Amino acid sequence: MRVPRAVPQGYGTRPAPAVASAAQVKAAAPGAAGPPAARRARPPRAPFLLLVVGLLCGGLVSLLLLNAVLAQDSFRANGLRKEISDLRIQKESKKSANMRREMPDAVARSNELQGLGPDWDTARVIDPDRPAVGVAGDVQTPAGQERAPGTGQ
Template identity: 65%
Template sequence: MLLVVGLLCGGLISLLLLNIVLAQDSYKVNELRSANDQLRQKKEELKNANMRLEMPGALSDSSAKQGQGPDWDEANVITPDRSANSRAASDGQTPAGQERVPGTGR
């Protein structure tokens, strides 16, 4: 009888210890998940801040603060020739490498 009671008490104590170990691991998992969520949120914030800094307005402001600006004197602007013999591509011309498809108007 004493042996059976001793085995039952030993089993109960081992189950209690196993439950404590599992509970500790559960707390660690919850802490790691919350840390992971915080890191993910920080990553998104940094990504959004970086995207805001790469927007044209922010780039323009940043370059103006550094004393830089557009150099309109050196800009290579191509203007179409509007002489009497020239015509636009929509006036019957097709872009290079493309052929007209009969019956489609293209």
């Protein structure tokens, strides 16, 4: 049984109900209402709080792991983008270097370094006013015809 605590007067609280003694309870009529029923004990709060805290911590850890996995994929994607960019730059530089090597002055310089030079014996001068005259061995025959030996035709 609970004992009411003393409340200072003037607070406007109602007075505590009188507690019946055991003799008064026995003397009461059997059909009359007995003393107020005792309150049920409250379930303990600690297991519920531990459950809630555990669920919150589990959710937080799972979110952190998910975030780490997504960030790892993002870092990998950024690395691949940078690698592709570097390869494009390398491709463009090699393409421009090849174009410089194929220019006529670079080819002439390379030939001179290798000891090669123009063949002035078979040089042809193209004059737009004169008809083209070829070297004796350059005569072409129509398709399907052969030269007659000894005739030069």
